[in-house]
Amino acid sequence: MEPKIKETAWNPELEAKILKQWVDSGLYDFVPENKNFVIDTPPPYPSGRPWHIGAAAHYSQIDMIARTARMNGNHVYFPIGIDRNGLPVELYTEKKHNIRMQETERSKFLELCRSSLDDLEAEMLQIMKSLGLSGNFSNYYRTDSEEYRILTQSTFIELWKRGTIYKATRPNNYDWVSGTTIADAEIQYQDIQTKLVYMKFKIKDSDRTIIIASTRPELLCACQTIIVNPDDSRYAGVVGKKIIVPVISREVTIRTHHSAQMEFGSGAVMVCSYGDQNDVALFREMKLEEIVAIGMNGLMTEAAGAYAGLKVKQARTKIIEDLQNAGLLEKVEEITHRTPISERSKIPIEIIPMEEYYVKQIDSIEKIRALGQKITFHPDMHKQILMNWLDSISIDWPISRRRYYGTEIPIWYCKDCSEPHVPEPGKYYKPWTDLAPFEKCVKCGAKEFVGETRTFDTWMDSSVSPLFISKYNKDPEFFKKTYPATLRPQAKDIVRTWLYYTILRCEQLTGASPWSEAWIMGYGLDEKGMKMSKSKGNAVDPLPVIEKFGADTFRFWSASEINHGYDFRCSEQKIEATKKFLSKLWNVSRFISSYPTIEKANPTATDKWILSELDRVIAECQKGYLEYNFFVPAIAIREFTWNLFAAHYIEMVKARAYGEGFTEDEKNAAIYTLHKVLSTILLLLAPISPFITDYMWLELYSKETIHKQRHPRPENLADMSQYTKEIEEFNSKVWNEKKSNGLSLKDSISIEIPESLKQFSSDLIPMHKITN
Structure with a gap:
């Protein structure tokens, strides 16, 4: 008989034809019903070459979730989006056009960013379609669209009116390469080789010297006190005395504080503004006056005296040299130090006092923890990433950024009294170029305003994705049927950012968790087990692989x-x-x-x-x-x-x-x-x-x-699984015996069928040509 399937092999070129049939038939169109399965699909970010093979594997599995849900009888809403806000596209645009953002006219820079994204986005969409993703490509969204930015600004305005957002000047993580504040969630930690410098601090009017070790000697100019543990008997007689900061020759007071570890170094610690978050906490608690040692340009400020204008590393090297020449250097050790790194620019962050806008999150931690416990994580072990992050949050979320390509903060300030004015929601506002939508200041009556130039942290946009896809404040009936979503699929490295911020914002706005399940993917590694990344050069482009072997393979x-x-x-x-x-x-x-x-x-x-x-x-x-x-x-x-x-x-x-x-x-x-x-x-x-x-x-x-x-x-x-092993073993035995006797599989053989397999004899005898 002739086989109905004529082709002798599967041809991956057929995939394009099949894909067209799916699209033309509207196979994956979504009409909300009562039993909906809503996927809060991660909008991928096109920066540089879009995606590597690990990311493509991630999205192909998200599609498997969608297809599984359909075959389980659900109406599946599988929206597709592209994330187009934030720092990566700005850095890519600067590199591509050999320009600097701060030195380029803003509207021109924004246009260059959009143009760069359009090309990269097209390739990204091609990869997703080639993989056979069954999402809504005919109506995909962009996070830099006017519609999306209206939602981001509207949710900001809503929370502003509720008092959930405020402005404050506080020490913040600062990425001086990117020129902007970053949140704790955007920090990575790396073990970096650095110098631990042992310095001699002389007690005033005494021959006694205290050795203090630090990896940040360049911050000597910002030292405001020396702390020792109150139980450390070595310093019982010097607490309250003045001590002279080496090289800088400024006097500070020795104080006690429980955070000083007696077993670490000499047990004495210098407190500067700001070497780390512990310094920030101590300055607040001890009401110390901060000294800004490092500027927004990454250079030492005038407060550094002779070291002003130097880069941080240059200042560190020069101070070590001066300490040596002054006889104030005990020793220098090479150590591996856990250093906070900007997730974006990959350089060590500095902590600088800056005025920023904040979303309250400290008060919501226990509420988010309770919601997180109710979310089903796949696999369950990754729920702990969220719980660990909740345990580490110590300050509210700084949401303002000194960048261009992002959603603008919709605020104008009275030119006379600086009173902030927030407009009504529902429009897309660009305060850096638009006229203020107010006639006069509500505080002083002045009629001139100055627009805010800063943009939002990109997670302010991304964190409302389940609200955007469900048409929050736009289509109440659609929203009712699609929110909360069913599932958030994403990679594990953004649990502390995208997943956490989404729960925080959606709970603040709706009082409910944004989804009931979270599906967390691991990292795609190269053949040597290294994490794939474009910067390392070990990322494999998925499109040629898909074209070569086919999406199904x-x-x-x-x-x-x-x-x-x-x-x-x-x-x-x-x-x-x-x-x-x-x-x-x-x-x-x-x-x-x-x-x-x-x-x-x-x-x-x-x-x-x-x-x-x-x-x-x-x-x-x-x-x-x-x-x-x-x-x-x-x-x-x-x-x-x-x-x-x-x-x-x-x-x-x-x-x-x-x-x-x-x-x-x-x-x-x-x-x-x-x-x-x-x-x-x-x-x-x-x-x-x-x-x-x-x-x-x-x-x-x-x-x-x-x-x-x-x-x-x-x-x-x-x-009947009890027969499986016996059948396999008997068949293998016959095949091996024929082979050892030089027989072909078609040759007859005399062999005994085990009693336990007699019920299969009618098939085993002709299969093996058994003669007895």
């Missing part, structure tokens, strides 16, 4: 390689190896396509055995799909299809399917079972490899796409 590699929640290694060789499984599936399907489908049959013992194994696989796949862990169904389907169904069952029933020496009923039972198993495999595999499964489904089983079908459920058949 790439997606199946993603599912079968990644145990959900854990980091995973990427290599083209592994992806290529995955192609073998789809080739095997194609060959099996092509063979089975030679037979007509049969509605009903009376299965034999062999058929009942494979159907019971299929039932087990369905249950295993169902468990994996319910947990959004696609590693489980991918491995289960591959192992069953390749090593059991193809290797054993098909070989056992070939003769019966051909009708050689069997009744019509027995023949039909084999054909029925072959199609039953194959059609179930296709249904189980559809969320992972949607192209090849849909193609075969339409060829063999239906005129309606597989992606409108329901996932199979276990039929709770009688368990």
Whole structure:
């Protein structure tokens, strides 16, 4: 018989044609119903070359979530967005055009940013479409669109009116390369080689010298006190005395404080403004007067005296040299120091007092903790990232940034009295260029205003994504059916930023958690186990790989390689190896396509055995799909299809399917079972490899796409798994014996079938050409 599937191999070029059919038919259009599954899809960021292969694997699995939900009977809302705000595009634009933001006319710089993003965005969308993402591409959103920025500004205005946002001058993390304040959540810590400098501080009117060790000697000019532990008997006689800061020759007082560790160094610590957050806390607690040693340009200020105008590292080197020359240097050690680094510019941050706007978050920590505990995390272990972050928050969230490409803070100030004025929500405001929408100052009556020039932290935009997709304050009926969302899928490195800020903002605005589940992905690593990044040069571009092997191969590699929640290694060789499984599936399907489908049959013992194994696989796949862990169904389907169904069952029933020496009923039972198993495999595999499964489904089983079908459920058949190992071992024994005797598999052999397998004899005898 001629197979119905004519092509001898799966051709990935068919994917583009299938994709067009999906789009043209409106297969993934969303109409809100009562049972909706809403995905708060992460809007990817196009900066530099968009995406690497690990990110593509991440998004292909998000699509598996969407497809699984549809096959479980849900109406799936799978919005697609592009994140286009913030520092990365500014840095990319500066590098691309060899310009500096602060030296470029603002409107021109913004236009260059938009142009850069458009090109990168197009490639990113192409990758997502090539992967077969079943999202809404015809109406994708941009976080720099007027509509999105109106929402960000409106939520700011709403929280401003509630008193949740305020302005204050406080020490803040400052990225002097980017020229802006950054939040604690945007800081990474790296172990960096640095110098620990042991300096001699002389007590005034005494011959006594105290040795103090610090990694920040350049901050000597900002030292305002020396602290020792109140229980440290070594300093009992000097507390309250004056001590002379070396090189700077300024007097400060020795005080006691419990934070000074007696066992660390000499037990005496200098407190400067500001070496770290501990200094910030001590300055507040001890009511010390701050000295700003480092300016917004990253250079030492006039307060540094002879070191003014030097870069921090230059000042450090010069002070060490001067300490040495003055006989005030005890020693210098090379140590590894845990250093706070800007997530964006990758340089050490400084702490500088600056006036910024803040969102209150300290008062919400316990409320967010309670909401976080109720969210189901997949896998559960990543919930601890959120809990650890909540434990570390010590200040409110600074949300203003001294950058250009972001949503503008909608505030104008009275030119006479500086009173801030916030407009009514519903419009997109650009205070740096727009006229104030007020006639006069509410405080002093003056009629001239000055617009705010700062923009929001990019997480102010990103954190309202579930509100934007659900049409918050725009379409009440749509919002009611789509908020809270069902699921937030994202990478683990932004749990403390995107996930946390979204819960915070959405709770403040709606009183509810933004979603009930969070799906957290690990990192994509290179072949050596290093985290992939564009800056390291080890990021693999996914588009050529997808074009070479096809989306289904790439997606199946993603599912079968990644145990959900854990980091995973990427290599083209592994992806290529995955192609073998789809080739095997194609060959099996092509063979089975030679037979007509049969509605009903009376299965034999062999058929009942494979159907019971299929039932087990369905249950295993169902468990994996319910947990959004696609590693489980991918491995289960591959192992069953390749090593059991193809290797054993098909070989056992070939003769019966051909009708050689069997009744019509027995023949039909084999054909029925072959199609039953194959059609179930296709249904189980559809969320992972949607192209090849849909193609075969339409060829063999239906005129309606597989992606409108329901996932199979276990039929709770009688368990016959106790025979599986015996069948495999007996078949292997026969094949090995034929091989050792120089026989082909088609040659006859005399061998005893075990008593326990006698019920399968009618298939085993013709399979192996057993003569006795």
